[in-house]
Amino acid sequence: MLIENIKLAFNAMRGSKMRTVLSLLGIVIGVASVVAILTIGDSASKSITDSIAVGGLDMVTIFPSSGQRSSGIFDEAFGDMLRSDVDGVGAVLPQNSSNARIRNGKESVSASVSGVLSTYGSTLNLEYAEGEFFSAIDNINRRQVVVLGSGIAADLFPGQEAVGQYVSLFRTQAKSYLVVGVLESKDATFSLSYDRTVFIPYNTYSQRFIRTTSVGSYVVKIAEGYETIEVSDRITEYLDNIVGTDGYSIFSPASLAEMAEQITSTFSSFLALIAAISLLVGGIGIMNIMLVSVAERTKEIGVRKALGASPNVIRGQFLVEALTLTLLGGVLGIGLGSLLSLVVTNMLDWSLHLSYASFILAMGFSMFVGIFFGWYPAMKASRLDPIEALNYE
Amino acid sequence: MADSVIRLEDVSRYYLMGEFVVKALDGVSVDITRGEFTAIMGPSGSGKSTMMNLIGCLDTPTSGYIDIDGENTAGLNEAELAYIRNRKVGFIFQQFNLLGKLSALDNVITPLLYAGVSVRERKSRAIHALERVGLADRMDHRPNELSGGQKQRVAIARALVNNPTILLADEPTGALDSRTGGQIMELFEELNSEGRTVVLVTHDRDLGMRCHRQIHLRDGKVEA
Known part of the structure; x- marks a missing residue:
């Protein structure tokens, strides 16, 4: 039918x-x-x-509030403390950043200058168009070396090799830095793009670029086998207890995703x-x-x-x-x-x-x-x- | 009484036309026995269509009782009336009323669909019915590819296919020329001689007189 x-x-x-x-x-x-x-x-x-995921889903960044900078918690030992107290935290990389102008000859652009440890490049799996990241020795000796984001390199050295050349970084006064590496350009919709960033050694930044003993931010790598959002939640809970919700902010590409x-x-x-x-x-x-x-x-x-x-x-x-x-x-x-x-x-x-x-x-x-x-x-x-x-x- | 196939007992059918009551059928009692060849005759408006609709269970009386093949139809619902139409009555209409989009074979199969017959039996029974009316070679044709007489034969095959107790024909030759009409009439006579009860509704005197029994209606009543 x-x-x-x-x-x-x-x-x-x-x-x-x-x-x-x-x-x-x-x-x-x-x-x-x-x-x-x-x-x-x-x-x-x-x-x-x-x-x-391209920009690093296994990464969160912690920004201490300005009022907390002198509290003594967010110093260089903070990373060890976080690693031991919160399950799932891998490497913790301190970072200081500010804006500055950078110049090669007549070409001059503004850039975000980050002082980071030599392990930063390998921890974040950065890739290089030229050269490589600076070494631990560069950091210990506070050498004036710089790794350029791809956009900055393209502006200052159009069509040229940048590694081996010198650039001037302006803050209060111009200092000459040797270019040791240029990053590969990378599309990252919801994470930090490094195209307009330059990296200098952490100690060089603290001692020579801006005099500071506090840490501007921490990049936290999530240990293998852990869920980024879960670890991020644990970090949030942990920091809420220590410094309160107003004492810091946290940025996580995974939670953004x-x-x-x-x-x-x-x-x-x-x-x-x-x-x-x-x-x-x-x-x-x-x-x-x-x-x-x-x-x-x-x-x-x-x-x-x-x-x-x-x-x-x-x-x-x-x-x-x-x-x-x-x-x-x-x-x-x-x-x-x-x-x-x-x-x-x-x-x-x-x-x-x-x-x-x-x-x-x-x-x-x-x-x-x-x-x-x-x-x-x-x-x-x-x-x-x-x-x-x-x-x- | 045991062989009474159609029994109308004091049956009336009134219609309301605006404020007037039209007595289409007014206290009619009729008894038709198995194997009879009966004509229901009368001028238009005499109530013969109403009587056919009532015998065919397309309509229900305002008062009175109707038994079809020994079964009282009073108080049956639409589905039960449909069941009686399907099993006990084979309709043949003046305008054939074939389903235009279906082949002759599918037209004949249709009542078997409603009877819940299996696919294989449906086909063999329909072919057999078409053979009976001499149209086995036309079974894949659509109605518009058939002549009037052929159409009416398909309609008769369709009426026969579920082996009904009663063949109920409403002016079956009315749309045909006299020669073809005569052939259709012969077919009815044959079917009747095989023992089938045939009721023929007509206003045509000659046709009516060929039946074995005539019931004359006038103004909703049976004439003596």
Whole structure:
């Protein structure tokens, strides 16, 4: 009976192709938008996570508040304390930064100058276009050496090798620094980009660049096998107890990634909801075509009733027809939505992550629309008076 | 009484037309036994269509009782009436009323669908019914590819396929030329001679007189 009803449904669709296509369009567009929005949203959050992973998902940075600088907690021994007190903390790298101008001959640009330990480069897996990071000896001897971010190197030494050359760093007075390395440029949407940063040895910074004994920030590497966000939460809890919530701030690409993912998924769910409304509108189109179909086939309904079709059988026939329509629309919509997602993600250079959940959601919703909007026309058909229906011309 | 197939007992059917009550059928009692070939005759408006609709369980009486094949139809719901139409009555209409999008074979299969017959049996029974009316070679044709007489034969095959107790024909030759109509009438006579109860509704005197029994209706009552 079901097979016969599906055959009848396709018969009816063939009989009025244009009308079928037009009313299907509502469902197709609705389903396609839901699928495309959810798929593109998924792909967006995946690509955000990927780009954050490039910037170091296993890293958090702690910034002591200015009032805490002299408290004696955030000194060079803080790293050892944090490592021993908080589970999952790997290397802790102190860092001091400020802005300065940097010059080579007539070229002069502003840069963020960071004083860091020689292990900074290897701990953060920095890659070099030229040369390498400075050594522990450079730090101990407070040598005036510098590693340039790729953007700075490109500005000061366009088309030239920078390693082996000297640049001037200005703070209160100009000092000459030997370039020992240039970083590879790196895209990082949600992490620190080092393109506009230059690194000098920590001790050189403290003693010669700006005289200071406190630490501006700590880069904390999360130990292997630990979840960044969990360790980050433990650090937060630990520091809240020692210096209070106002005593520091913490920056974690992983928590940012999580937030970005949450925002993307909330946003795409919201858009999908709007698209779902268009699916409802499509459902009204289905109801319309079904009502027309019932009216046009009044005579047929009368004949079928005379041949012994009960009201349930007639209702079933028209419900199956509505369902066949919407499910067909659903399948076409999933195809179109996937194609749309492919085009958009290709244009934005994201990798495509087909949202299978959205396929199931879309099919479920199509079925719901078919039953919901097919019910009334089917009921109407089943309740037709057989004699009136037979005499209908 | 045991062989009574159609029994109407003081049956009335009133319609409300605005403020007027139209007595389409007014206290009719009729008994038709198995194997009879009966004509229900009368001018238009005499109530013969109403009577056919009531016998065919497409309609229910305002008052009175109708037994079909020994079964009282009073108080049956729509689904139960549909069951009786499906199993006990074979309809043949003046305008054939074939389903235009289906082949002759699928048209004949349709009542079997509602009877819940298995796929294989459906097909063999439908082919057999088409053979009976001499149209086995046309079973894949759509109604619009058939002549009037052929259409009516398909309709008769469709009426026969579920082996009903009663064949109920409403002006079955009304849309056909006299020669073709005569052939259809011969087919009814054959079916009747095989023992099938046939009820023919017509206003045509000559046609009516070919039946073995005539029930004349006038103004909703049976004429003596």
